Amino acid sequence: MLTPVLRDRLRLPLIAAPMTAVSGPELVIAACRGGVIGSFPAHNARTTEELDAWLTRIAAALDTDGAPVAPNLVVHRSNPRLADDVACLARHRVPLVITSVGSPAAVLGPLRDAGCLVFADVASMRHVDRALALGVDGLVLLTAGAGGQTGWHNPLAFLRAVRRxxxxxxxxxxxxxDGAALLAAQVAGADLAYMGTKFIATEESMAGAEYRAALVAATLDDITQTSGPTGLPANLLAGKVDPDAGAGQSTGFRFDVIAGATEVWAAGHSVCGVDAVLGVAELIERTHREYSAAAEAMTRNHIY
Structure with a gap:
């Protein structure tokens, strides 16, 4: 169950997912104004000073009625900015921080002291157990089909296993x-869901025009999984990155690689729902209509 600070400020149970080289202040502000949580990787800001400026700009653009902002923090030991970025997020007292690629143990204290909720990104039951043992405030279930860094479990199976x-x-x-899939996730036990790929193909994203057009043209068959670019399993647009790149190497994840991965075109299985480049407000409105129509169909067909 969501806390009131999150639930009461949402129009949809949705997070505009944090995406490397894609999510910036314009996308976050538009998402929050539309009533969905706006998230972005802290490393999209090139320095901690720029992160501070982004958070100041976002706060100034949003009033108290906007949805919350949720910066994403890579907590891997190779992140040289981690301590400085944590201090920055704590100073801004952001309502929610989403951690990924590692244990949130080192950041829980300072963020909690600043009043921030901390959700941990997990991809296996082992990750779930470790995060829950630390006492995180929520979990982000990274499942098969996610764009960019991806999981391997079926979404519904993983969700039900964790909910038990x-x-x-x-x-x-x-x-x-789309909105029907969002409602399905909620019915299956999720409180919120990420939508990432569709937000790449928006006017406010930092993605280039060629990248957005490629998403509109793509189908499910155009998504490939590889560990080449970052050392972690990732879903990308086929043809943009050689799926065999890095094969046989075991260098593992490095923060500098993901932070500099501006030429990698990530996309998830939800690319099947991308049919046009839209403004964020229009995408949210369309998703709300789909969500409402699916809820009405459930009621009409006595599916509860």
Missing amino acids: RYDGPLVLAGGIA
Whole structure:
């Protein structure tokens, strides 16, 4: 169950997913104004000083009625900015921080002291157990089909497995292509869901015109999974990155690689729902209509 600070400020149970080289202040502001949580990787800002400027700009653009902002923090030991970025987020007292690629143990204290909720990105039951043992405030379930860094479990199976042992906030990441899929995730037990790929193809994203056009033209068959670019399994647009790049190497994840991965075109299975480049407000409005229509169909057909 979501806390009031999150639930009461949302029009849809949705997070505009944090995406490297894609999510910036314009996208976040537009998402929050539309009533969905706006998220972005802290490393999209080139320095901690720029991160501070972004958060100041976002706060100034949003009034108290806007949806919350949720910066994403890579907590891997190779992140040289981690301590400085944590201090920056704590100073701004952001309502929610989403951690990924590692244990949030080192950042829980300072963020909690500043009043921030901390959700942890997890991709396996082992990750779930470790995060819950630390006492995180919620989990983001990274599942098969997520764009960019991806999981391997079926979304519904993973969601149900986690829900059997945890009654706190759950976010489903992977395969949310429209409002009907969003409602399905909620019915299955998620409190929120990520939508990422469709937000790449918006006017406010930092993606280039060629990248956006490629998403509109793509189908499910154009998504390939590779560990080449970052050392972690990732879903990308086929043809943009050689899926065999890095094969046989075991260098593992490095923060400098993901932070500099501006030429990688990430996309998830939800690319099947991308049919045009839209403004964020229009995308949210369309998703709300789809969500409402699916809810009405459930009621009409006595599906509860």
